[in-house]
Amino acid sequence: MSEMTDTTPQIERMVRDEIMARSSEERFIIGAQMFESAIEMAKASLPPGLCVTEQRRRLFKHIYGRELEVWH
Numbered sequence: 395m396s397e398m399t400d401t402t403p404q405i406e407r408m409v410r411d412e413i414m415a416r417s418s419e420e421r422f423i424i425g426a427q428m429f430e431s432a433i434e435m436a437k438a439s440l441p442p443g444l445c446v447t448e449q450r451r452r453l454f455k456h457i458y459g460r461e462l463e464v465w466h
Contacts, residue, residue: 432457 399406413421436456440449454462 401409413424416424433453436453437449439456440452444452451462
């Protein structure tokens with residue numbers, strides 16, 4: 395299956411070059427911030443009134459695509 399994109403290869407290279415010009419620490423921080431933003435967007439999609447445990451369970455499934463396995 396081919397990937398759909400509206401970004402030209404030239405722009406993809408430019409963005410990649412800009413990101414890779416940053417330090418490892420900066421790239422890590424950017425990634426962590428992006429993950430936090432994704433979590434906040436996923437939380438906003440949950441129905442209101444869920445208990446914290448149910449919120450976490452649903453967020454895990456949304457992000458990782460599977461139920462959290464509980465070990466006893």
